Amino acid sequence: MKILVTGGAGYIGSHTIVELLQEGYDVVALDNFDNSYPSVLENIKSISGKNFDFAEVDIRNKTQLKQFISEQKDIAAVIHFAASKAVGESVALPLKYYENNVAGTVNLLEAMQENGIQQIVFSSSCTVYGEATPPVDENAAIPVAQSPYGNTKQICEEVLRDQSNATNLKVVALRYFNPIGAHESALIGELPIGVPNNLVPYITQTGIGKRATLTVHGNDYPTPDGTCIRDYIHVVDIAKAHVAAIDFLAKEKYHNPFSVFNLGTGQGNSVLEVIQAFEAVSGVKLNYQIGPRRSGDIIQIYADCQKAWDELGWKTLYDLEQSMASAWKWEQALAKK
Ligand SMILES: NC(=O)c1ccc[n+]([C@@H]2O[C@H](COP(=O)([O-])OP(=O)(O)OC[C@H]3O[C@@H](n4cnc5c(N)ncnc54)[C@H](O)[C@@H]3O)[C@@H](O)[C@H]2O)c1
Numbered sequence: 001m002k003i004l005v006t007g008g009a010g011y012i013g014s015h016t017i018v019e020l021l022q023e024g025y026d027v028v029a030l031d032n033f034d035n036s037y038p039s040v041l042e043n044i045k046s047i048s049g050k051n052f053d054f055a056e057v058d059i060r061n062k063t064q065l066k067q068f069i070s071e072q073k074d075i076a077a078v079i080h081f082a083a084s085k086a087v088g089e090s091v092a093l094p095l096k097y098y099e100n101n102v103a104g105t106v107n108l109l110e111a112m113q114e115n116g117i118q119q120i121v122f123s124s125s126c127t128v129y130g131e132a133t134p135p136v137d138e139n140a141a142i143p144v145a146q147s148p149y150g151n152t153k154q155i156c157e158e159v160l161r162d163q164s165n166a167t168n169l170k171v172v173a174l175r176y177f178n179p180i181g182a183h184e185s186a187l188i189g190e191l192p193i194g195v196p197n198n199l200v201p202y203i204t205q206t207g208i209g210k211r212a213t214l215t216v217h218g219n220d221y222p223t224p225d226g227t228c229i230r231d232y233i234h235v236v237d238i239a240k241a242h243v244a245a246i247d248f249l250a251k252e253k254y255h256n257p258f259s260v261f262n263l264g265t266g267q268g269n270s271v272l273e274v275i276q277a278f279e280a281v282s283g284v285k286l287n288y289q290i291g292p293r294r295s296g297d298i299i300q301i302y303a304d305c306q307k308a309w310d311e312l313g314w315k316t317l318y319d320l321e322q323s324m325a326s327a328w329k330w331e332q333a334l335a336k337k
Contacts, residue, residue: 001025001026001076001077001246001250002025002026002027002028002072002073002074002075002076003020003025003026003027003028003075003076003077003078003079003246004027004028004029004030004069004072004075004077004078004079004117005017005020005027005028005029005030005078005079005081006029006030006031006059006078006079006080006081006082006108007030007031007036007080007081007082007083007123008027008029008030008031008041008054008081009029009031009033009036009037009038009040009041010031010035010036010081010082011036011179011189011190011191011235012081012123012176012179012235012238012239013029013031013079013081013082014036014040014043014044014188015183015188015235015236015238015239016079016081016238016239016242016243017029017044017048017052018044018047018048018183018188018239019236019239019240019242019243020242020243020246021044021048021050021052022048022050023243025243025246026052027052027053028052028053028054028055028072028075029041029052029053029054029055030054030055030056030057030059030065030068030082031054031056031057031082032056032057032058032059032082033056034084035084035085035193036191037191040188040191041054043187043188044188046185046187047183047185047187047188055068059082059100059104059105059107059108060099060100060103060104060107062107062110062111065107065108065111066107066110066111066114069111069112069114069115069117070111070114070115072115075115075117076117076119076250077117077119077120077121077246077249077250078108078112078117078119078120078121079120079121079242079245079246080105080108080120080121080122080123081123082100082104083100083101083104083123083152084096084097084100084101084149085149086149086197087127087147087149087150087197087296088197089149090147090148090149090152091147091148094148097148097149097152098148098152101149101152101153101156102152102155102156102159105122105156105159105160106159108120109159109160109163109169112169113163113167113169118167118168118169118170119169119170119171119246119249119250120160120169120170120171120172121171121172121173121174121242121245121246121249122156122157122160122171122172122173122174123174123176124153124156124157124173124174124175124176124260125150125153125175125176126175126176126177126178126231126262126264126301126303127145127146127147127149127150127153128142128145128150128153128154128157128175129142129143129175129301130142130143130144130145130146130150130298131143131298131299131301132301134229134268134300134301134302134303134304135266135302135303135304136262136301136302136303136304137262137303137304137306137307138175138260138261138262138307142154146296147296157173157260160173160258161258164257164258165257165258168257169257170249170252170254170257171257171258171259172245172248172249172254172259172260172261173258173259173260173261174238174241174242174245174260174261174263175260175261175262175263175303176233176238176263176264177230177231177232177233177262177263177264177265177301177302177303178198178199178230178231178232178233178264179233179234179235179238180198180200180232180233180234180235180323180324180327181200181234181235181236181318181322181323181324181326181327181330182235182326182327182329182330183235183236183326183330184236184326184329186326186329186330186332186333187333189235189326189327189330189333189334190235190327190330195211199230199271199274200232200274200278200323200324200327201327201331202214203274203275203278203286203327204278204327204328204330204331205331206286206287206288207278207282207284207286207328207331208331208332208335210335212287213287213288213289214275214286214287214288214289215288215289215290215291216271216272216275216288216289216290216291217271217291217292217293217294217297218290218291218292218293218294218297219272219290220293221293221299221300222299223270223299223300224270225270225272225273227270227271227272228270228271228297228298228299228300229268229269229270229299229300229301229302230268230269230300230301230302231264231265231266231267231268231269231301231302231303232265232269232274232320232323233263233264233265233316233323234316234317234318234322234323234326236317236318236326237263237265237316237317237318238263240314240317241261241263241308241312241314244312244313244314245261245312248311248312253311259311261307261308261311261312262303262304262305262307262308263303263305263308264302264303264305265302265303265305265316265319265320266302266303266304266305267302267320268300268301268302269320273320274320274324275288277320277321277324278324278327278328280321280324281321281324281325281328282324282325282328
């Protein structure tokens with residue numbers, strides 16, 4: 001089976017291509033390198049020992065995208081990662097996000113329809129739940145989005161649902177909680193450009209001395225240690241879930257043309273617990289300080305993953321310490337380059 005991976009040079013896309021190749025799938029990937037580097041492609045090949053096709057394509061360019069997809073033979077399914085993902089930037093530049101994430105997805109669906117490709121796995125996010133009471137399952141209400149980024153994920157899910165009702169399209173939307181960590185080879189991992197938006201790269205960059213101090217945004221929340229709680233999941237577990245989703249579509253295990261699954265560990269960890277896990281696996285005392293709360297942060301969220309366990313036949317393999325150890329190994333490998 002040949003799978004098209006959009007955003008294949010990115011953080012989650014690169015780990016997913018490794019898993020697909022290792023499971024024997026053929027892969028063709030595209031990326032515009034807006035938030036990634038071409039060298040990632042060679043590293044995927046080194047890890048897997050396998051080759052795959054790649055083209056530099058921008059999904060906003062409808063003509064280019066359609067031409068590229070029409071030239072491909074036998075694409076069975078698409079895994080669609082390509083998007084912009086910085087919440088803060090989306091508040092400042094909403095049109096960039098609606099064009100890339102929403103219009104880009106519409107372009108992709110048009111190209112798929114014209115070429116008879118009827119299966120897609122979509123990268124959604126737990127941000128669609130906003131401030132919900134955890135553990136959150138897939139039936140939780142979807143409130144008004146708190147950022148243009150979050151809104152693009154809600155809108156894309158609706159676009160995909162509508163298109164699956166109108167055509168033969170079959171959709172799996174995967175709502176990721178907080179992906180962290182890196183491949184055990186330390187050849188691929190998260191490559192934040194500039195100041196990291198996410199906690200774990202900020203921790204590892206502080207640990208290695210690239211940043212002076214980590215600020216914990218608030219320790220007076222109504223949680224056991226006062227800091228915010230999230231569901232941190234190893235990126236390789238996320239990648240493996242995409243292979244399970246492709247299998248779920250191929251074997252027609254779905255009850256509806258549009259299926260949605262949470263991808264988390266089912267466990268919440270506080271910011272201080274993540275710092276402690278980092279210190280335990282690295283032996284590095286992290287330089288951090290407590291600062292004021294940050295506007296827009298929700299208090300706590302973690303997933304109810306029962307549906308993915310039951311229907312995708314998928315479970316996480318890695319715990320928080322293993323995830324933090326892999327993130328640290330990756331940061332150390334980056335420092336050597
Ligand atoms: N990492 C997270 O915390 C997280 C959480 C929830 C959902 N997601 C979603 O998962 C997906 C992948 O996230 P990631 O962390 O791997 O991000 P990433 O930025 O590392 O990867 C996205 C890739 O898409 C590419 N891209 C962006 N716009 C493109 C365009 N117009 N044409 C072609 N390629 C384009 C980028 O260059 C990048 O390589 C995104 O849709 C993101 O919104 C990520």
